[in-house]
Amino acid sequence: MNAGKHERARTEEFARVSEIQLKDVSVAFATTGGTPGSSEARGHVESSEARGSVGSSDVEGIVGNSGGSAKSGIRFVLQEVDLEVRRGDWIAIIGRNGSGKSTLGRVMAGLLPVSRGVCERGDGRVQLVFQNPDAQIVGETVWEDVCFGLENLAVPTEEMPARAEAALSKVGLLEKKDADVSTLSGGQKQLLAVAGCLAMQAEVLIFDEATSMLDPESRASLLRVAADLHLTGRTVVWITQWMDEVVRAERVAALETGRVVFEGTPEQFFYGRDGEDSPSDRLHFAPPYAVQVARALEQTGVALRTRPLLPEQVGDAL
Ligand SMILES: Nc1ncnc2c1ncn2[C@@H]1O[C@H](COP(=O)(O)OP(=O)(O)OP(=O)(O)O)[C@@H](O)[C@H]1O
Numbered sequence: 631m632n633a634g635k636h637e638r639a640r641t642e643e644f645a646r647v648s649e650i651q652l653k654d655v656s657v658a659f660a661t662t663g664g665t666p667g668s669s670e671a672r673g674h675v676e677s678s679e680a681r682g683s684v685g686s687s688d689v690e691g692i693v694g695n696s697g698g699s700a701k702s703g704i705r706f707v708l709q710e711v712d713l714e715v716r717r718g719d720w721i722a723i724i725g726r727n728g729s730g731k732s733t734l735g736r737v738m739a740g741l742l743p744v745s746r747g748v749c750e751r752g753d754g755r756v757q758l759v760f761q762n763p764d765a766q767i768v769g770e771t772v773w774e775d776v777c778f779g780l781e782n783l784a785v786p787t788e789e790m791p792a793r794a795e796a797a798l799s800k801v802g803l804l805e806k807k808d809a810d811v812s813t814l815s816g817g818q819k820q821l822l823a824v825a826g827c828l829a830m831q832a833e834v835l836i837f838d839e840a841t842s843m844l845d846p847e848s849r850a851s852l853l854r855v856a857a858d859l860h861l862t863g864r865t866v867v868w869i870t871q872w873m874d875e876v877v878r879a880e881r882v883a884a885l886e887t888g889r890v891v892f893e894g895t896p897e898q899f900f901y902g903r904d905g906e907d908s909p910s911d912r913l914h915f916a917p918p919y920a921v922q923v924a925r926a927l928e929q930t931g932v933a934l935r936t937r938p939l940l941p942e943q944v945g946d947a948l
């Protein structure tokens with residue numbers, strides 16, 4: 631724990647370092663012809679792919695254009711997004727189905743080029759953990775799977791065991807290293823995906839609704855692992871629709887039809903800034919239980935000293 635705190639303090643020194651910066655980023659898809667321009671494969675794409683601004687016209691910059699006459703079928707799924715992820719951040723990205731969360735995650739990870747604007751990334755490796763636990767498993771055994779990414783990166787063979795072992799141990803899967811991946815639970819598969827990212831020395835982990843297919847216990851354990859990685863200096867981008875996961879974040883960005891419609895702290899999101907209406911109400915996201923309780927108390931005339939986000943903070947607010 632002390633080591634964690636120490637690491638965290640070190641991270642705060644670097645808190646001004648930008649890991650990912652999106653400036654006026656738009657992504658357009660061709661809605662006619664062509665297959666989606668996304669790649670759900672695990673792996674890192676060199677930053678150049680996510681950098682430069684692609685093309686000056688809508689047509690040049692669209693993704694997934696099969697070459698057909700798609701001009702009338704262009705749809706912007708991200709629009710003029712300005713967003714910075716700094717080293718050591720934990721930022722939650724929220725939004726309804728189809729609002730552009732995964733597209734944003736893929737742009738941030740360098741898996742998808744932008745149509746307009748620029749996505750700049752620092753030196754830190756960015757890796758994605760996807761929603762579907764089965765979508766990212768490539769090895770037959772746990773060990774093989776975690777080594778796969780290292781082989782892809784051409785890590786020298788003699789370095790692999792130490793890196794794989796440290797990564798598996800970090801997520802609590804070391805004793806399962808010889809297990810067949812098909813015997814793992816969904817939650818363990820997600821942890822294995824995280825181990826893969828760690829073995830590849832990812833600095834930034836993007837979780838794209840990574841808990842949404844998990845039972846409550848597995849969900850909690852993935853969150854715990856992410857929290858621990860954050861505490862020891864990793865940057866976390868947490869894409870979710872669960873409001874009780876949002877309260878764990880330091881910052882929240884809400885997307886609506888491809889635009890960032892809110893950016894601020896979870897407290898500002900659920901309670902509003904300086905007397906404004908709560909953005910979560912405005913955007914129709916039901917606040918988590920602790921916030922509902924606090925608001926109900928306020929409505930009955932109870933003056934709260936703080937604005938609780940977690941159940942354990944409600945007592946302190948009274
Ligand atoms: N490769 C693609 N080609 C064409 N349209 C796409 C492609 N990928 C996403 N879209 C469209 O872009 C919009 C945003 O999709 P995206 O997957 O980013 O949303 P999301 O917020 O992650 O949704 P969900 O909550 O369902 O995961 C959707 O309308 C989707 O249909």
Ligand SMILES: [Mg+2]
Nearest residue numbers: 731732733839
């Ligand atoms: Mg998605």
